Amino acid sequence: MDNFTFYNPTKVEFGAGKEQQIGQHLAEHGIKKVLLCYGSERIKRDGLFAVVSQSMATHGIALIECGGIVSNPVLSKVREAIALARGNQVDAVLSVGGGSVLDSAKAIAAGTMYAGDVWDLFIGKARIEAALPVFDILTLAATGSEMNSGAVVTNEDTKEKFAIHSVLSFPTVSIINPALMQTVSRDYLVYSAADIIAHAIEGYFTASVQPRFHSRMVEAIVGTVIETTETLLNDPADYAARAEFAWASTQALNGLIYAGTAGFSYPNHMIEHALSALFNVPHGAGLSVVMPSWMRWYHSRNPAQFERFAKTVFGVDGALQGIAALEAWFDKIGTPTRLSQLGIHAADLPAIIDNVLGNARYFGIADIYTRDVVTPILNNAL
Amino acid sequence: MDNFTFYNPTKVEFGAGKEQQIGQHLAEHGIKKVLLCYGSERIKRDGLFAVVSQSMATHGIALIECGGIVSNPVLSKVREAIALARGNQVDAVLSVGGGSVLDSAKAIAAGTMYAGDVWDLFIGKARIEAALPVFDILTLAATGSEMNSGAVVTNEDTKEKFAIHSVLSFPTVSIINPALMQTVSRDYLVYSAADIIAHAIEGYFTASVQPRFHSRMVEAIVGTVIETTETLLNDPADYAARAEFAWASTQALNGLIYAGTAGFSYPNHMIEHALSALFNVPHGAGLSVVMPSWMRWYHSRNPAQFERFAKTVFGVDGALQGIAALEAWFDKIGTPTRLSQLGIHAADLPAIIDNVLGNARYFGIADIYTRDVVTPILNNAL
Numbered sequence: 057m058d059n060f061t062f063y064n065p066t067k068v069e070f071g072a073g074k075e076q077q078i079g080q081h082l083a084e085h086g087i088k089k090v091l092l093c094y095g096s097e098r099i100k101r102d103g104l105f106a107v108v109s110q111s112m113a114t115h116g117i118a119l120i121e122c123g124g125i126v127s128n129p130v131l132s133k134v135r136e137a138i139a140l141a142r143g144n145q146v147d148a149v150l151s152v153g154g155g156s157v158l159d160s161a162k163a164i165a166a167g168t169m170y171a172g173d174v175w176d177l178f179i180g181k182a183r184i185e186a187a188l189p190v191f192d193i194l195t196l197a198a199t200g201s202e203m204n205s206g207a208v209v210t211n212e213d214t215k216e217k218f219a220i221h222s223v224l225s226f227p228t229v230s231i232i233n234p235a236l237m238q239t240v241s242r243d244y245l246v247y248s249a250a251d252i253i254a255h256a257i258e259g260y261f262t263a264s265v266q267p268r269f270h271s272r273m274v275e276a277i278v279g280t281v282i283e284t285t286e287t288l289l290n291d292p293a294d295y296a297a298r299a300e301f302a303w304a305s306t307q308a309l310n311g312l313i314y315a316g317t318a319g320f321s322y323p324n325h326m327i328e329h330a331l332s333a334l335f336n337v338p339h340g341a342g343l344s345v346v347m348p349s350w351m352r353w354y355h356s357r358n359p360a361q362f363e364r365f366a367k368t369v370f371g372v373d374g375a376l377q378g379i380a381a382l383e384a385w386f387d388k389i390g391t392p393t394r395l396s397q398l399g400i401h402a403a404d405l406p407a408i409i410d411n412v413l414g415n416a417r418y419f420g421i422a423d424i425y426t427r428d429v430v431t432p433i434l435n436n437a438l
Numbered sequence: 439m440d441n442f443t444f445y446n447p448t449k450v451e452f453g454a455g456k457e458q459q460i461g462q463h464l465a466e467h468g469i470k471k472v473l474l475c476y477g478s479e480r481i482k483r484d485g486l487f488a489v490v491s492q493s494m495a496t497h498g499i500a501l502i503e504c505g506g507i508v509s510n511p512v513l514s515k516v517r518e519a520i521a522l523a524r525g526n527q528v529d530a531v532l533s534v535g536g537g538s539v540l541d542s543a544k545a546i547a548a549g550t551m552y553a554g555d556v557w558d559l560f561i562g563k564a565r566i567e568a569a570l571p572v573f574d575i576l577t578l579a580a581t582g583s584e585m586n587s588g589a590v591v592t593n594e595d596t597k598e599k600f601a602i603h604s605v606l607s608f609p610t611v612s613i614i615n616p617a618l619m620q621t622v623s624r625d626y627l628v629y630s631a632a633d634i635i636a637h638a639i640e641g642y643f644t645a646s647v648q649p650r651f652h653s654r655m656v657e658a659i660v661g662t663v664i665e666t667t668e669t670l671l672n673d674p675a676d677y678a679a680r681a682e683f684a685w686a687s688t689q690a691l692n693g694l695i696y697a698g699t700a701g702f703s704y705p706n707h708m709i710e711h712a713l714s715a716l717f718n719v720p721h722g723a724g725l726s727v728v729m730p731s732w733m734r735w736y737h738s739r740n741p742a743q744f745e746r747f748a749k750t751v752f753g754v755d756g757a758l759q760g761i762a763a764l765e766a767w768f769d770k771i772g773t774p775t776r777l778s779q780l781g782i783h784a785a786d787l788p789a790i791i792d793n794v795l796g797n798a799r800y801f802g803i804a805d806i807y808t809r810d811v812v813t814p815i816l817n818n819a820l
């Protein structure tokens with residue numbers, strides 16, 4: 057096992073009704089005024105906004121609204137929100153939504169406390185030295201952002217989908233109520249399943265140091281996602297399955313399954329970020345397209361682990377059989393496995409490949425993911 | 439899944455050489471003088487004490503020595519150490535040792551800041567309202583104390599082995615260097631294996647709410663302990679196995695596998711605490727005796743889970759076959775499975791049973807664990 061530091065100070069409040077306590081949590085941390093970030097107006101229609109604002113009012117906490125954050129969240133919105141946060145002198149950012157809103161909230165929280173332009177923090181021009189505290193009420197389980205220190209935002213001008221990471225960016229309190237996820241659409245449920253699986257398997261397959269204990273944990277997560285997704289497709293109101301799905305999602309990217317591994321990379325995310333940056337496809341849908349094709353290219357570099365995956369997750373023998381089983385499962389649940397299903401065709405590949413090669417430099421794996429490697433992976437996914 | 443709060447602020451520094459940074463960690467937290475708790479003088483002979491004191495000296499941190507903490511740590515020593523801590527006005531407690539030293543350190547840290555007698559905190563007469571920060575360098579993986587908020591101490595006068603739990607008792611920084619565990623005796627390695635398995639399975643078998651995801655995580659831990667124990671018995675110097683064993687031990691009792699479960703209890707610990715309180719047997723050795731006998735009494739209350747355990751952990755069919763496989767594995771590695779191996783005989787049972795019944799009240803399960811239940815469990819373990 058590689059040497060590591062594990063530190064995850066986020067307090068998770070998990071369960072039915074927990075969103076009603078948001079005012080109390082904010083008050084316990086001395087918060088007086090928050091920037092409340094959200095996506096569509098749906099949280100107003102379904103009553104969540106009312107619950108949140110009521111809880112805050114009870115504790116005398118003022119809120120400044122910042123709605124309209126979109127999936128694959130964009131830099132222009134983050135900049136706009138930072139101006140709002142500064143103008144109103146908020147002392148915390150509250151995200152009510154999924155990973156896109158929460159990632160934006162983390163960027164806003166760091167950007168508000170940084171004198172320059174927030175994109176500097178994404179491109180390594182400056183480090184995060186301070187950030188407003190971030191709180192969140194999660195309404196979609198997929199990104200794991202609720203218990204980690206990362207955030208991904210797309211710069212629409214440069215078409216770069218980049219990330220920040222800082223110990224200052226862990227949410228202070230994350231509220232995860234699976235019941236709030238019950239109305240997630242069928243499409244976003246299966247995209248989320250693909251996203252969680254991608255988080256779990258990137259290290260599992262690519263790490264040069266991958267303890268078996270960690271592989272077992274990954275298999276526990278992937279097995280849970282497969283099982284609970286099928287349950288939820290049959291019965292979206294199954295709270296127990298929704299809860300396991302959500303908690304597995306959190307565990308997939310809170311550091312647990314990566315602590316002590318080494319030499320891993322995120323090639324599927326590197327490739328997918330080009331798809332969502334250029335074509336605004338749902339991140340999970342992009343991942344379910346990329347994964348099988350990437351796996352078919354990569355498996356011979358780590359055959360024992362691919363055979364292990366095939367056996368433990370799908371009960372089949374052989375690396376290729378395991379990949380086929382995963383692809384078949386994606387097809388079965390209805391998340392795309394072909395670029396054409398995303399409306400992306402051969403003519404689009406040159407631009408995508410150029411973007412991927414930019415990401416490869418950013419992800420630190422440009423030596424492996426050259427044009428000659430990326431081209432067939434994408435071609436085979438057409 | 440049951441509603442839960444998950445909050446674990448301990449920073450874990452895991453890996454070879456990490457103990458050399460202890461001075462830096464203490465300094466970062468503004469510590470000037472620590473009570474350095476340890477067990478035998480072995481840490482002086484093997485050089486660990488020198489490394490620790492050197493690192494502290496480099497950062498200008500003074501230390502007050504408090505050696506002689508024994509396995510199944512005792513209240514009298516904790517009281518003595520509290521007097522030492524107060525007399526010297528230390529501002530932190532540093533544990534260098536295994537779970538017994540660390541549990542004592544937690545009790546000392548809380549007791550120093552409590553005006554009354556520290557045992558009040560164990561029997562619920564008072565709550566922990568403040569505690570000195572605790573740091574530790576772990577030399578034995580078993581108790582999981584390095585990443586949780588609990589501590590178990592024995593009152594020699596009353597023969598009660600009771601616990602404290604407080605959010606103030608999480609270690610601030612825990613240093614886990616598997617290389618420091620290489621010299622753990624063969625006996626303590628296998629006792630530790632039994633202890634970790636006990637931590638993992640108490641909830642697994644007894645919880646009324648036990649999500650499958652959590653069962654999978656437990657099985658990952660138990661599978662890892664079984665595999666790495668066998669590796670270490672063949673080669674105590676296998677660092678990779680030592681590391682997986684240690685990290686599985688931490689995960690077994692850091693809250694992860696219990697968050698969201700409900701209605702569980704710790705019957706094996708409840709029974710074992712009587713053995714170690716009265717006969718000072720190694721805690722893990724007592725647990726490997728209690729577990730098979732308890733499991734044979736309990737399995738019909740949760741047959742599906744026992745069948746699952748048999749299948750996933752040992753690849754056998756049937757609850758009783760799984761229990762037999764665990765017992766056979768304990769026999770194989772050489773941790774006791776009979777009270778007689780601990781020097782405990784039929785004549786000793788009445789006193790043990792009385793002590794267990796006291797523990798049952800303390801553990802909140804006296805309604806289930808009556809004399810009529812406890813007696814055959816212990817009789818069958820003779």
